[in-house]
Structure formats: C-alpha cells, structure tokens
Amino acid sequence: MVRVSLKVKLLHIETGGINIVVLNDEQAKDMDLKHLDRARVQNGRNPIICSVDITKVAVKKGEIGLFVEPEEKLKVKDGDILMVECVSKPKGLKAIRQKLDGKELDEEEIYDITRDIVNDALSDVELTAFIVSSYCRGLSLEEIYNLTKAMVKTGEVLDFGKGPVFDKHSIGGVPGNRTTMLIIPIVASQGIKIPKTSSRAITSPSGTADTVEVLCPVDLPKKKIKEIVDKHNGCMVWGGSFNLAPADDKIIRVEKPLSIDAEGQMLASILAKKISVGSNHIVIDLPMGPGTKLPTHERAEHLNEAFINMGKKLGVKIECIESNGSQPCGNGVGPSLEAIDVLKVLTNEPSQPKDLRYKSLLFAAKIFEMSGKAKKGKGMELAQKVLDSGKAYEKFKNIIKAQGGNPNIKISDIKVGSFIYEVKAECRGIITMINNKAIADIARAAGAPYNHGAGLFVKAKLSDAVNKGDLLMTVHAESRIKLLRAVEVLESKKVFTIQ
Amino acid sequence: MVRVSLKVKLLHIETGGINIVVLNDEQAKDMDLKHLDRARVQNGRNPIICSVDITKVAVKKGEIGLFVEPEEKLKVKDGDILMVECVSKPKGLKAIRQKLDGKELDEEEIYDITRDIVNDALSDVELTAFIVSSYCRGLSLEEIYNLTKAMVKTGEVLDFGKGPVFDKHSIGGVPGNRTTMLIIPIVASQGIKIPKTSSRAITSPSGTADTVEVLCPVDLPKKKIKEIVDKHNGCMVWGGSFNLAPADDKIIRVEKPLSIDAEGQMLASILAKKISVGSNHIVIDLPMGPGTKLPTHERAEHLNEAFINMGKKLGVKIECIESNGSQPCGNGVGPSLEAIDVLKVLTNEPSQPKDLRYKSLLFAAKIFEMSGKAKKGKGMELAQKVLDSGKAYEKFKNIIKAQGGNPNIKISDIKVGSFIYEVKAECRGIITMINNKAIADIARAAGAPYNHGAGLFVKAKLSDAVNKGDLLMTVHAESRIKLLRAVEVLESKKVFTIQ
Numbered sequence: 001m002v003r004v005s006l007k008v009k010l011l012h013i014e015t016g017g018i019n020i021v022v023l024n025d026e027q028a029k030d031m032d033l034k035h036l037d038r039a040r041v042q043n044g045r046n047p048i049i050c051s052v053d054i055t056k057v058a059v060k061k062g063e064i065g066l067f068v069e070p071e072e073k074l075k076v077k078d079g080d081i082l083m084v085e086c087v088s089k090p091k092g093l094k095a096i097r098q099k100l101d102g103k104e105l106d107e108e109e110i111y112d113i114t115r116d117i118v119n120d121a122l123s124d125v126e127l128t129a130f131i132v133s134s135y136c137r138g139l140s141l142e143e144i145y146n147l148t149k150a151m152v153k154t155g156e157v158l159d160f161g162k163g164p165v166f167d168k169h170s171i172g173g174v175p176g177n178r179t180t181m182l183i184i185p186i187v188a189s190q191g192i193k194i195p196k197t198s199s200r201a202i203t204s205p206s207g208t209a210d211t212v213e214v215l216c217p218v219d220l221p222k223k224k225i226k227e228i229v230d231k232h233n234g235c236m237v238w239g240g241s242f243n244l245a246p247a248d249d250k251i252i253r254v255e256k257p258l259s260i261d262a263e264g265q266m267l268a269s270i271l272a273k274k275i276s277v278g279s280n281h282i283v284i285d286l287p288m289g290p291g292t293k294l295p296t297h298e299r300a301e302h303l304n305e306a307f308i309n310m311g312k313k314l315g316v317k318i319e320c321i322e323s324n325g326s327q328p329c330g331n332g333v334g335p336s337l338e339a340i341d342v343l344k345v346l347t348n349e350p351s352q353p354k355d356l357r358y359k360s361l362l363f364a365a366k367i368f369e370m371s372g373k374a375k376k377g378k379g380m381e382l383a384q385k386v387l388d389s390g391k392a393y394e395k396f397k398n399i400i401k402a403q404g405g406n407p408n409i410k411i412s413d414i415k416v417g418s419f420i421y422e423v424k425a426e427c428r429g430i431i432t433m434i435n436n437k438a439i440a441d442i443a444r445a446a447g448a449p450y451n452h453g454a455g456l457f458v459k460a461k462l463s464d465a466v467n468k469g470d471l472l473m474t475v476h477a478e479s480r481i482k483l484l485r486a487v488e489v490l491e492s493k494k495v496f497t498i499q
Numbered sequence: 500m501v502r503v504s505l506k507v508k509l510l511h512i513e514t515g516g517i518n519i520v521v522l523n524d525e526q527a528k529d530m531d532l533k534h535l536d537r538a539r540v541q542n543g544r545n546p547i548i549c550s551v552d553i554t555k556v557a558v559k560k561g562e563i564g565l566f567v568e569p570e571e572k573l574k575v576k577d578g579d580i581l582m583v584e585c586v587s588k589p590k591g592l593k594a595i596r597q598k599l600d601g602k603e604l605d606e607e608e609i610y611d612i613t614r615d616i617v618n619d620a621l622s623d624v625e626l627t628a629f630i631v632s633s634y635c636r637g638l639s640l641e642e643i644y645n646l647t648k649a650m651v652k653t654g655e656v657l658d659f660g661k662g663p664v665f666d667k668h669s670i671g672g673v674p675g676n677r678t679t680m681l682i683i684p685i686v687a688s689q690g691i692k693i694p695k696t697s698s699r700a701i702t703s704p705s706g707t708a709d710t711v712e713v714l715c716p717v718d719l720p721k722k723k724i725k726e727i728v729d730k731h732n733g734c735m736v737w738g739g740s741f742n743l744a745p746a747d748d749k750i751i752r753v754e755k756p757l758s759i760d761a762e763g764q765m766l767a768s769i770l771a772k773k774i775s776v777g778s779n780h781i782v783i784d785l786p787m788g789p790g791t792k793l794p795t796h797e798r799a800e801h802l803n804e805a806f807i808n809m810g811k812k813l814g815v816k817i818e819c820i821e822s823n824g825s826q827p828c829g830n831g832v833g834p835s836l837e838a839i840d841v842l843k844v845l846t847n848e849p850s851q852p853k854d855l856r857y858k859s860l861l862f863a864a865k866i867f868e869m870s871g872k873a874k875k876g877k878g879m880e881l882a883q884k885v886l887d888s889g890k891a892y893e894k895f896k897n898i899i900k901a902q903g904g905n906p907n908i909k910i911s912d913i914k915v916g917s918f919i920y921e922v923k924a925e926c927r928g929i930i931t932m933i934n935n936k937a938i939a940d941i942a943r944a945a946g947a948p949y950n951h952g953a954g955l956f957v958k959a960k961l962s963d964a965v966n967k968g969d970l971l972m973t974v975h976a977e978s979r980i981k982l983l984r985a986v987e988v989l990e991s992k993k994v995f996t997i998q
Binding site for chain 1: 510512513521528529552567596622625628634701752756759949984
C-alpha cells in the first residue's frame with residue numbers, strides 16, 4: 001500500500017460529521033486516490049479513516065488539508081506531519097452494495113454498516129445509498145431487529161438492573177403535546193423507574209428537551225443521569241447528553257433533507273434508544289389524523305403491530321395508544337409557552353389545557369396498569385389522584401432541582417415574547433380543521449425553538465364555536481423582525497378552517 | 500422570505516461540484532436555515548442557488564463562507580457583500596421524493612431533476628437519493644427516453660444536418676480494446692461522418708481519450724471539432740471538451756464510489772452523448788464474458804434489446820455486436836502501449852495484435868453495411884481493403900494533424916516506461932483464464948493513465964500453450980517506486996490461470 005508523509009494544513013471548516021481530508025490533485029494521482037477513496041491518517045497514535053477530497057487550490061502537493069472533524073480526532077496543528085496511506089473502502093460498503101441489489105442483510109452485515117455510520121466512515125453518498133435502498137427495498141423484521149441491536153451495541157448504555165424500567169415515546173408531528181413532562185413525575189412519584197431521554201426540535205417548534213430546558217439543564221453527563229434516576233426514579237434529559245445509539249442522529253441527518261422517515265429505521269432508532277437507557281417496558285403514542293405521520297387508522301394499526309412484534313423479538317413489553325393528532329395538544333407551542341402549560345396542569349390552574357392533562361393521565365394510567373401499580377381499568381383513577389394530590393408536582397420539582405434548575409419557578413417567572421400578533425376569526429362558525437404544519441411553520445418563523453419565548457398560544461380548538469372577531473391564537477416573538485416574518489408565513493397559510 | 504446582507508469570506512476549497520456556502524451557526528438559527536437548506540446568493544447580477552452548511556468556527560455571524568464553485572460563479576472576492584435569502588428547495592427534489600416512493604416520473608419531473616443536476620442544485624444526499632431510488636425501483640422505457648431527452652436538452656449539441664451521422668460505443672470493461680482509433684479512420688476515409696467523442700479513464704488504466712492524447716490534443720473547442728468533422732468526416736476527441744450531456748458526469752461521480760452502473764441511467768447517458776453530437780446511427784460493442792459488465796449472454800441480449808427499443812423511440816438506428824470480453828484486446832494496456840498497438844495495425848506491422856485488428860474491422864464492416872457503402876455480408880471485405888491500402892492510416896494522420904498532433908510520429912518515438920518487470924509462466928500448460936480486473940489494477944498501480952508510458956504489454960492470450968519460464972506479460976513503469984507498487988499488486992492477484 002502507498003504510504004506517504006504529508007504536512008498538515010488546517011482548514012477550520014466542519015463537514016457536519018464525516019471525516020474528510022483534502023489532497024492536492026497531483027498528490028492524489030501519485031497515490032492513485034480518487035474522489036471519495038479512503039485514506040488511513042495517523043500521527044503515531046490512533047489512526048482514523050478519512051474520505052479523500054481532491055483539490056487544485058486548497059492544499060499543495062505534500063500537504064494534507066484537514067476539516068475540523070479529523071483535526072479534533074487527531075489533535076494536530078498546522079505543519080504537523082501525518083502518515084497517510086490508501087486503504088480499502090469500509091467493510092459496511094460491501095453490505096450496502098448487497099442492499100442496493102435487494103439482498104436481505106444478516107446480523108454481521110448490519111453491524112458493519114452501523115459501526116461505519118457511528119465511526120463517520122461513510123461519505124454522504126454511501127450513507128444515503130444505505131438509507132434510500134433500505135427505504136426502497138424495505139427492511140425485514142429480522143433486519144430491523146439486527147439494526148436495533150447494532151445501534152445499541154455501537155453506543156453507550158445505562159443499566160438499572162433487571163427490574164421493570166419504563167419508557168414513553170411519541171411518534172410526533174403534533175404541536176405542543178408536552179405529555180412527557182407530566183407523565184414522568186406522575187409515574188416516578190409512585191416508585192416506577194422511568195429514565196426518559198428526549199430529543200430537541202429539528203423541524204418542529206420545540207422538542208421536549210427544548211421545553212424542559214426552560215426550567216433546568218437537560219445536557220447532563222451519563223453518571224449524573226444514573227444518579228438522578230437511582231434517587232428520583234425519573235429524569236427528563238436530552239437524548240444527546242451521552243452517546244446513546246449515536247447511529248440514529250447520523251441517519252436522521254440524511255433523512256431530513258429528503259423528508260423520508262423509513263419505517264424500519266424509525267423502529268430501530270426508537271427501540272435502540274429505549275433499550276440503551278435500560279428500558280424493558282415501553283408505551284408508545286401514535287398520534288393519528290390529517291397532517292400527522294399517521295394519516296389513517298390503518299397506518300397506525302400497522303405501526304402498532306410492527307412495534308408489538310419487535311418488542312417480542314427484543315424481549316421488551318410494548319403497548320401503543322392511538323391518540324387524536326389532528327390539532328395541537330395544549331395551548332402553548334414553543335418552549336416557554338409549552339412549559340407554562342405543563343406548570344398549569346401540575347398546579348391545577350383553572351386555565352390549564354384540559355386536552356394535555358387528559359392525554360398525560362391516559363399514558364400514566366397505562367403505565368400504572370402495565371406495572372401492576374393499578375389493576376386493569378383502575379390506572380386512570382390512580383393517575384388523577386397522584387396529579388391532584390400534588391405528589392406529581394412535588395416529584396417534578398425534585399427532578400428539576402436534581403437536574404440543576406430552580407424548583408420554585410413560577411409561571412409568572414417564565415418570559416414569553418412581548419411582540420405579539422393576534423389571529424381572530426374572520427367569520428362565525430365551527431372550527432372544523434386546524435393545520436398542524438402551518439402552526440409549526442409560524443412558530444418557527446417567530447423564532448422557536450431558539451428563542452425560548454417565541455411561539456404560539458393556540459386558544460381555539462376543533463369543534464369550538466366562534467364568532468367573527470373572536471381570538472383564535474396569539475403569535476409571540478422576541479423581536480419585531482421575527483414577528484413580521486411569522487405574520488408573513490401566517491398570511492400565506494390557512495391555519496383554521498371555520499364552517 | 501428572510502433576506503440579509505453578508506460579507507464574503509473565501510474558503511479556497513472545492514466541493515467537487517455542488518454550490519455550497521457556509522453560514523455561522525447563529526446566523527443560520529436567525530434565518531431558520533438548517534443543514535442543506537437552500538439560499539439564493541447574489542451580488543446584483545445573476546443569483547445562484549446554494550446549499551447551506553453550518554459552522555461554528557469557519558465563518559462569523561454576518562459572514563458567508565464561499566467554496567470555490569460559488570466563488571467562481573459569482574466572481575467575488577473577500578469582503579464583498581452578498582444578498583442572501585432562504586429559498587424553497589429545488590423543484591427536482593419534489594420529483595425525487597416521488598421516485599423514492601416508486602412513482603413513475605413524467606417528462607417534466609425528469610427534466611426538473613436533470614436541470615437541477617446540471618445546475619449543481621442538488622446536494623450529494625439528494626442526488627444519491629435520485630440515483631439509488633432509480634436503481635432500486637428501476638426506470639421505465641418512457642423514463643429512460645425522457646431522461647435521454649433531458650440530458651441532451653440541458654447540454655450543448657453539434658449539428659451535422661439530416662444526413663447519416665455514425666457513432667460507435669463500447670460498454671467497456673476490457674483492457675486495451677482501442678478499436679475506436681482504428682474504426683474512425685477506416686470509416687471516415689470512405690466519406691462516412693463519425694464525430695467520435697470518448698471518455699478518459701476513471702477506474703481503468705486508460706480511456707480512449709487518454710490513448711489518443713499520446714498522439715495529439717483531445718480537448719478541443721466545439722467550433723474546432725465541428726470544423727474537423729466537416730473537413731475530415733471524423734474526429735477522436737475527449738467528450739468533456741464541451742458541455743456534452745453534462746448531467747452524465749455528475750451522475751457518474753455518485754455511481755462510481757457505489758460501484759453501481761444503473762442500466763436506465765447508463766442507456767440514457769450513452770444515447771444522450773451520441774445524440775448531442777448529432778449521431779443518428781450507432782454501433783454498440785457489448786463485450787461479454789467473465790469479469791466484464793456482461794457476464795452472461797442473457798445479460799448482453801437483454802441490453803441489446805433495451806438499446807434497440809430506445810433507438811426506435813428516439814429515431815436513431817442502433818445495432819449491437821456481442822464481442823468476447825474475457826481477455827484484453829490488443830497487447831498494450833496503458834496510454835502509450837495502446838497507442839503503439841494502434842500504429843502497428845495501421846501500418847500493418849508483422850507484430851501487430853491480430854485480435855485488435857480483427858475486432859476493429861468487424862465494427863467498421865458493420866458501419867459500412869448500415870450506411871449502404873457495402874452490401875450485406877460485404878462490409879468486411881471493404882474494411883480490410885481500406886486498412887490494407889493505407890487509406891485508413893492516411894485518414895488517421897489527417898485527423899491527428901487537424902487535432903494538433905504530429906502525423907508523422909513513429910512507433911519508436913513513443914516512450915514507454917523503462918522500469919520493467921517480466922511475468923513468466925510458473926508451469927507448463929494452456930492459459931485458461933485471464934483476469935481483466937487484475938490487469939487493470941496492476942497497470943494503474945504502475946502509474947497508468949497519468950504516466951502515459953506506464954502499463955502492461957500482455958503477450959500471452961487465452962488458449963496459448965506455454966512452457967515454464969515463457970514470458971506472459973511485461974509491466975512498464977516510469978519510476979522504480981511505481982514499479983514496486985505494481986509488483987506488490989501483481990503478487991496479491993492471480994492474473995493468468997494455466998492448466
């Protein structure tokens with residue numbers, strides 16, 4: 001194999017994930033390296049495998065240009081000498097070729113691909129080829145099972161022993177919907193372990209982690225998370241805090257721009273994250289309805305079955321609840337506005353959003369029944385009692401404090417954007433449709449989730465009777481320009497249908 | 500839409516094709532731009548659409564980092580101000596989504612995708628999604644037809660009027676095989692128009708354009724090519740000389756690292772290039788056998804049918820010839836060694852490679868019969884006469900001269916690598932197999948095609964009887980280190996099987 005010494009030239013640019021080095025055209029010809037070929041790069045210590053980009057201008061012959069990712073992994077500076085040699089393509093690429101041709105992959109092949117994904121060894125072209133061929137050819141139940149195991153194996157795990165450990169997940173697509181922040185304290189207050197990790201928003205106005213962050217830090221080290229759950233039975237942290245099934249984020253990075261959400265990979269990603277935190281009982285929210293990921297009952301039913309089957313193979317007890325996803329759940333959309341909703345329900349404020357309260361109780365009840373804390377049909381009663389007694393709020397405050405927040409924060413302490421725009425009914429009638437996608441787009445244009453105080457307060461709900469001029473929704477932004485952007489988006493979309 | 504002014508920071512790095520700009524994390528959040536979202540970037544004149552990469556280090560808030568591609572298109576320098584605004588994703592992306600879900604694309608959708616490919620408007624992820632979904636779902640005859648037309652429409656064309664214009668193409672995979680350099684002069688000398696464009700090597704030891712380049716320039720402006728063909732009836736130029744079906748190269752850039760050669764895209768690419776140079780009669784070489792792209796007769800037959808059908812739809816007369824591709828054609832492998840083979844055949848040297856001579860005559864004969872220059876069954880006779888009479892060599896010299904080369908170059912003027920290694924038979928027997936792939940790998944390791952004089956002289960052919968110690972092949976390199984590399988590759992592969 002060709003092996004040469006090259007001088008480091010730092011490029012100070014991130015690739016967004018994969019390891020890329022840049023070689024001069026002449027250097028590459030000399031080594032017979034072509035665009036996207038692989039090189040092993042090392043400075044005496046740990047070698048890393050990089051994709052090769054070829055340039056005529058950025059680096060000279062004898063130099064090697066490093067993007068930020070390989071720079072950080074190799075810990076080198078300008079002018080350092082690196083040993084560079086051509087290597088064959090990553091092992092997973094062979095398996096990806098198989099999938100392109102429609103072959104079912106075995107455990108080892110799926111592990112090879114997953115490890116290459118986690119090690120940033122695949123180029124965008126190669127990773128996309130895996131994701132798209134899996135999407136077009138489909139993944140078998142066995143392949144999804146192996147992908148789940150590989151995702152767990154290539155990441156870090158938490159271990160809470162053999163006893164029951166619960167988790168909850170929502171397929172998403174419904175604005176607001178911060179049930180997690182209510183379910184966790186209700187359930188944990190009754191001694192049930194539920195180490196919940198949540199995501200941040202990618203295209204939505206807020207992820208659970210973004211909303212929790214209004215009240216306390218969510219990015220905690222693994223050791224701290226273990227401590228909190230050991231002591232308080234629950235937590236509400238960001239899933240990116242430690243290296244939890246890291247293949248998932250790398251897959252999402254490719255799926256997002258293509259707007260695909262391949263079922264097989266989705267199942268594997270969700271289950272791998274749950275298994276990695278030690279869960280063996282999972283309740284899954286399947287929000288169904290127009291504008292959600294599950295537009296029909298049949299689709300929801302199909303996914304329900306897939307989850308149950310996967311759970312059986314993995315030795316995890318899974319139950320799904322089909323919920324109505326055709327409108328926002330709660331009034332707030334955006335981190336601070338959602339956090340206010342949650343505090344209202346916990347403190348039993350008269351103005352609390354009844355839909356959010358009810359949905360959270362439903363899921364807590366299911367967990368009580370699965371765990372044996374309540375008999376079949378008696379879970380709701382227990383959940384209500386726990387919430388109304390203030391025990392859930394007490395547990396909530398303990399978790400917020402343990403995560404480093406202020407447990408005594410009041411609703412009035414939470415700032416929402418002071419630049420507001422009110423959306424009023426243009427005619428009298430009944431609200432027959434609410435456009436979730438438009439709600440999300442407006443809230444993002446207003447600045448959510450990066451501006452915590454930005455978002456919407458959605459007052460009107462489906463089947464409400466309204467008069468002309470009644471308030472339907474308030475837009476909140478933290479600056480005039482973002483409010484104007486939100487209003488511009490608002491004016492281009494139909495949010496409420498009144499008939 | 501959000502529109503801001505940002506200060507240019509040139510990054511001096513190529514992306515290898517697509518337009519990418521880099522924004523600071525904070526800037527992107529402020530504009531609600533995510534990784535791979537699109538921005539319209541302009542400096543008063545023509546706007547271009549770029550994909551957005553997000554950085555924490557490379558550029559500051561208020562700046563826009565430009566890779567070389569957008570820098571050259573916008574003609575800007577450090578510190579210039581650009582107007583940047585978010586735009587929706589390219590139109591072709593919607594069509595790609597349809598293909599991902601298995602829908603047959605219509606003419607307009609395929610045109611949208613092709614135009615986006617040519618305009619570098621798709622990211623690697625998006626372009627790969629199109630190529631892989633087309634590969635997995637397949638392209639219908641109608642889709643291939645529309646892709647061919649779109650590829651022609653999005654590039655430049657040559658026009659030689661309505662009369663018969665011929666072309667010749669080989670599916671490839673056979674080392675040596677420089678029939679084009681013999682077919683063109685034989686055919687053109689008889690007044691048949693054949694404006695041949697050829698490719699350079701990507702993974703092979705030499706492309707036709709690389710070998711022609713040993714004798715004369717191949718990168719000529721479009722106007723010059725037209726002039727040469729108008730005067731001499733033929734040319735032998737590089738297909739990248741002008742913007743000929745430019746979508747093709749961009750598709751190949753993604754297919755290569757995945758080692759896929761999707762049939763539909765291959766058909767469209769080949770035919771679009773031929774139609775773009777004005778051809779309406781095409782002869783196609785289908786090399787068949789172990790180690791080629793067509794391992795079985797059935798595969799070759801299938802491709803033959805696909806070409807004939809596409810030809811009918813496009814109004815182009817196509818005939819295919821199945822050839823034996825199980826060993827190199829000619830003795831030379833690598834630019835200079837192949838050029839020597841060609842000159843030997845043209846000058847009727849006794850040591851000329853008979854297989855290369857015969858195959859070239861076969862294709863020239865087919866063209867003579869298709870054009871009516873010879874009656875059915877009489878083409879071979881005419882082709883032999885033209886070659887043996889020296890008329891083909893005369894035409895060859897005229898073309899070489901017209902393209903700017905020395906028509907009087909002699910075989911002894913062509914330098915081959917002086918660092919040599921001889922491969923000898925290890926036992927007595929009959930040669931029953933020659934590994935084309937190993938031949939290619941060794942020649943590349945020796946420095947071909949970048950070192951023109953590097954490559955192999957393959958003496959032994961299939962069915963030859965050899966004694967232990969007989970010379971099978973000579974490796975040529977231009978430096979000791981490259982010879983050593985080639986020998987290393989040689990020792991790891993089985994090139995000849997003797998039984």
